[in-house]
Amino acid sequence: MLQDIVIGQAPNKMYSSYYPVKDKEGITPQTRAIFFCMLATGVQKLFTYNDCREFIFRLAVMFKQLDVIDNFFRDDFLFSFKFEEKYFRISTDDLLAHIGLHTTHYPDAAMPLDEWYEKMEKLWQLGIWTSIAGGAINPLAHLVFEETSGDTVNVKMKSLDVQIPHNHKNNAKILATNVMKDMPRKPFDQFYEEERETLQKMEEYLNFIKSPLPIRYDWDSLPEENQQAILKHLVDEDFYREGMTMEDAIEEYAEWIPDLVYLAWINANGLAGDLYFSEIDPRVDFDLSRYSELGVDDGINLGVTYDTFDLYTIEEYLVDPLNKNKKVS
Secondary structure: OOOOHHHOEOOOOOOEOOOOOEEOOEEOHHHHHHHHHHHHHOOOEOOOHHHHHHHHHHHHHHHHHHOOOOOOOEOOEOEEEEEOOEEEEEOHHHHHHOOOOEOOOOOOOOOOHHHHHHHHHHHHHHHHHHHHHOOOOOOOHHHOEEEEEOOEEEEOOOOOOOOOOHHHHHHHHHHHHHHHHOOOOHHHHHHHHHOHHHHHHHHHHHHHHHOOOOOOOOHHHOOHHHHHHHHHHHOOOOOOOOOOOHHHHHHHOOOOHHHHHHHHHHHHOOOEOOHHHOOEOOOOOOOHHHHOOOOOOOOOOHHHHHHHOOHHHHHHHOOOOOOOOOOOO
16 A cells, blocks of 8 residues: 655555565565665566566566576576575565565656666666665675675676677566566556555656756856856855856866856755755756765765855845746745
């Protein structure tokens, strides 16, 4: 059963979108493994029969290409793994038990296949780190990383330095089709029937985040006096001079000046929620990594960055006159 998606709860009554299913003893090893594999395969949701088939297909391709799990789908289970000195299996029944699990708050279709082929290796590694950072100790981590000394780790999986052979893809497609032949459709239909209303809200939100923003950021369109007021605030007085351009500020002072202005523009125009939790309107083209260590000793916190540079003082110069949701009047 779906919980309130406004607070980011994923489908099925015990599921959270970033912290997988829990039982009385905590998050189950099977859920940890499935959740991670979804991150690694770019399959964002297990809602439909086709979602499940695509997931199995990509697992088969990935395990073969990266050479991390032997004997995929042997003896009526998809794969097995060892976790905390115990062995576990992932079967099709486990997938059915996880109908409704998703890896983002508002999941869209899976990552395009061609894009996933190119990013497979990075997603596998990123999935390990993401699931661990999210509090979900990953039972498959030992397949990828081996500890060397201290905090240093080595990647021990096979590097994806060649294209995926066509026969690997064909074999994976045949395997997924055969596996799904024995998978009942009723649980998927039942899930959609029970969660119709919430899924509809989710679809409406997906349409919203795909809609264009009514305004756009354009530094060059700002009045000259606004540009000067902004640069005078952000550039140290020892470097600032009247008539300075953004290009001058970047070259003579700091390359991160445009990133701070952009963040202030976002907030000034009502396109941000709580910056301490990096809540940015999903329609905004935003690269969080560009704010690494800006105002933070180690890491990223947009709220701290905003306060450190007193960006609220330049908001008035960045409000779009056409924006009905502007923060500053």
